[in-house]
Amino acid sequence: MGTAYEERRGTLYNYRITFYGNALAWLIHVVFLITFWQLGVTVLAWSNLLSILYYTLSFYFVHKRYYRAFFVGLFIEVVYNAIISTVVLGWGANVHYFIIMVAYGVFFMPNVRRSIRVASTILAMTIYGFLYMNVTTGTQPLTPSFEQILGLFCLLSTIALIAGLSFVFEGSVVEVTSELERTNERLHTLASRDGLTGLYNRTTGYRLVEDEIREAVINGRPYAVALGDIDHFKAFNEQHGHDCGDLVLKQVASALARTDGIAVRWGGEEFLIFLADQSTAEATETIDRLRQRIKSLETIYDGRRLSVTMTFGVTTRTGFEAVDTLVKEADDRLRAGKQEGKDRIVTSIHQ
Numbered sequence: 001m002g003t004a005y006e007e008r009r010g011t012l013y014n015y016r017i018t019f020y021g022n023a024l025a026w027l028i029h030v031v032f033l034i035t036f037w038q039l040g041v042t043v044l045a046w047s048n049l050l051s052i053l054y055y056t057l058s059f060y061f062v063h064k065r066y067y068r069a070f071f072v073g074l075f076i077e078v079v080y081n082a083i084i085s086t087v088v089l090g091w092g093a094n095v096h097y098f099i100i101m102v103a104y105g106v107f108f109m110p111n112v113r114r115s116i117r118v119a120s121t122i123l124a125m126t127i128y129g130f131l132y133m134n135v136t137t138g139t140q141p142l143t144p145s146f147e148q149i150l151g152l153f154c155l156l157s158t159i160a161l162i163a164g165l166s167f168v169f170e171g172s173v174v175e176v177t178s179e180l181e182r183t184n185e186r187l188h189t190l191a192s193r194d195g196l197t198g199l200y201n202r203t204t205g206y207r208l209v210e211d212e213i214r215e216a217v218i219n220g221r222p223y224a225v226a227l228g229d230i231d232h233f234k235a236f237n238e239q240h241g242h243d244c245g246d247l248v249l250k251q252v253a254s255a256l257a258r259t260d261g262i263a264v265r266w267g268g269e270e271f272l273i274f275l276a277d278q279s280t281a282e283a284t285e286t287i288d289r290l291r292q293r294i295k296s297l298e299t300i301y302d303g304r305r306l307s308v309t310m311t312f313g314v315t316t317r318t319g320f321e322a323v324d325t326l327v328k329e330a331d332d333r334l335r336a337g338k339q340e341g342k343d344r345i346v347t348s349i350h351q
Helices: 002-039 042-063 067-089 097-108 114-134 144-192 202-218 233-240 242-257 280-295 323-339
Strands: 223-230 262-267 270-276 299-301 304-306 310-317
Touching: 002 042, 002 144, 042 067, 067 097, 067 114, 097 114, 097 144, 144 202, 202 223, 202 262, 202 270, 202 323, 223 242, 223 280, 223 323, 233 242, 242 262, 242 270, 242 280, 242 299, 270 280, 280 310, 310 323
Parallel strands: none
Antiparallel strands: 223 270, 223 310, 262 270, 299 304
């Protein structure tokens, strides 16, 4: 999952950072190109023209997912332009700030090894330190007022690039994390629910019923477990086919899901219902309403109305009891109900 996360994050990040970074860098170099051309600093004008061409080409790199080529080109372009601009204009023009930006930005580049990121940062800082120690006045210095304007522009551009990198990275991480959370929720649902009926499957239902029993015992409340079976279900499959059987299962499950309790597909055409805070009489009344609801379902298949009924075995407790014991007791009563004629509720095999 970690690899998938990194790949998805990298896909989002590369697309967005290219759009943001290239667009802003392209705009910055257009401003530089016009400015230096007007000032007659032709070496920087041509240098920025080449940068514009590179940032246009880099869209192709990312489209083709040539991320390493994009990274190498970006690093070379930024460092080269910062060096030549600082040498020509002097330290006061603040073009050297872009080296700090690239030293920060390399750590957001996916598909680049950590060692390369560290080495790139060290190289950038070494170059920055060299310029700091050796360059003061440039070969073609600007007037103080224009140098101040350009210096402010470079500083603000660097801040915008760094802030943009951070926001894009954060947005990509948040989006991918949300996708992973949604995927985990779907996987949890698939793992805990029956694929056909949408009710809890036996494994999850068993655990939930155990938890509910413990809570009922702690609070001193009664509870009931009912095991229900669709009457003549085999006949639906044999006479009408498995599609008909599936339809019956889904309609019965839909009715069971509306019960104020835990509904579980226990296996085949058997369903388990757990009812909290209900005595024998109350549970019997609840299950009888459910039985009547299922009996009145409009189950139409192939133009024919099917008569669907269920038989239930019900057992109740006021103290702790193992789930297996409760299910066994409810199952015994269910089988007794089947033998007595089906479509009924049995709370005691001695009645």
